[in-house]
Amino acid sequence: MSYKKLMLAAACAITASCSGMTAALADVTVRMLHVEQSPQVAGFWNDIARRYEASHPGVKVDVQYLENEAYKKKLTTLLQSSDRPNIIYSWAGGVLRDQVKAGVIEDLTPVMDAPWKARFVPAAVQAYTVNDKVYGVPMHTAQVGFFYNKDLFAKAGVDASSIKTWDDLLGAVKKLQAAGITPIITGGADKWPVHFYWSHLAIRIGGKEAFEAALRGEGKGFADTTFVQAGEVFKQLVDLKPFQAGFLGATYPQSAGQFGDGKGAMMLMLNNLLNTMKANSADKVGIPEDKLGWFPFPTVAGGKGDPSDTLGGLNGWLVTKGSPKEASDFLKFFSEAENQRQAAERGFYIPVVIGTQDAIKHPILRQVAENVSKSKYHQLYYDQMLGPSVGAVVNDISADLAAGRMKPTEAAEAVQQAWELAQ
Incomplete structure (x- = not known):
């Protein structure tokens, strides 16, 4: 050697x-x-x-x-x-x-x-x-709240501080579309990002009492009026076709990257988006801090939830x-x-x-x-709070509502059936 x-x-x-x-x-x-x-x-x-x-x-x-x-x-x-x-x-x-x-x-x-x-x-x-x-x-x-791109809002003439109610949000979506801007980015493939809409609407419409009554099995449970209305109000947004093309095939990381790359004006998400956006945007930076805004989920007319309630x-x-x-x-x-x-x-x-x-x-x-x-009422994410089997159904019905594949009454009944089976 x-x-x-x-x-x-x-x-x-x-x-x-x-x-x-x-x-x-x-x-x-x-x-x-x-x-x-x-x-x-x-x-x-x-x-x-x-x-x-x-x-x-x-x-x-x-x-x-x-x-x-x-x-x-x-x-x-x-x-x-x-x-x-x-x-x-x-x-x-x-x-x-x-x-x-x-x-x-x-x-x-x-x-x-x-x-x-x-x-x-x-x-x-x-x-x-x-x-x-x-x-x-x-x-x-x-x-969970709406992150928004300040430059795109300015281009469409949308004032984020004026978005207080659900009708205000729908008006902002229409303005953005008129300006040729995709209003909302979401990750439909993972489903849970979409469940933020249905569950947050339920919080705004029925408040803490509606959720706790459903847990106790009172009335129709999760098939009761609050949860049906949540689907009906969500449908008002879905009918405007506010999401990016192919949103049902986009994962959360992919959608966070799209938002960071300026492909859409808003994204309903938890604050982890700040990290995920950077990791998945093309330049690994995303929207700069001074160009990124945030506003809470809007209230619903006649809703029993307190505006300070958080999801x-x-x-x-x-x-x-x-x-x-x-x-x-x-x-x-x-x-x-x-x-x-x-x-x-x-x-x-x-x-x-x-x-x-x-x-x-x-x-x-x-x-x-x-x-x-x-917040006097901080609600854990429905898909986690209700357990894995019921949570999966909550995510499924939310994606189906966003895709127009399910009626609001059917969605609420599906969650209630899953809840009964899990008990």
């Missing part, structure tokens, strides 16, 4: 040996599965993981990322596997309740002591409490059954105020850790944080 080959073989042997030593040093590996596409947010998480590892020798935190729909499709199978991740992303609600019932989620009550619990806004912890036991670590809140999320983390104690310990480290203030300052999300929201710089996130804090 030549000297050059001998040295190459020795180098390979040393590298293999060092890799083995590194693996051996990691006595515990915590595997975390996140729903995220933004490289900037991923970098934030990776930095937190490295800092935790530095102060916890022998522990490796492996953060993996999936797109929203891919995550949802794989999660059930992953949870049934012995090789499941230790930490998973959660929207709380009925999906969490089903996971707890299935016995695949750790009860964090014994480890979430009073000081740790006191870090969070009480409502956030309550969202992850099932049968008086805490099963999750809350991370951030969100509100959104309280997202967080769950630890899967049988995971090492380092999994919950890492989440405790992550939820320290210093880390959450960094996320707020960089505009990644709105933390639910007390004393961090003053670090928010992005004007839209500041507005949303204020709205949620003042």
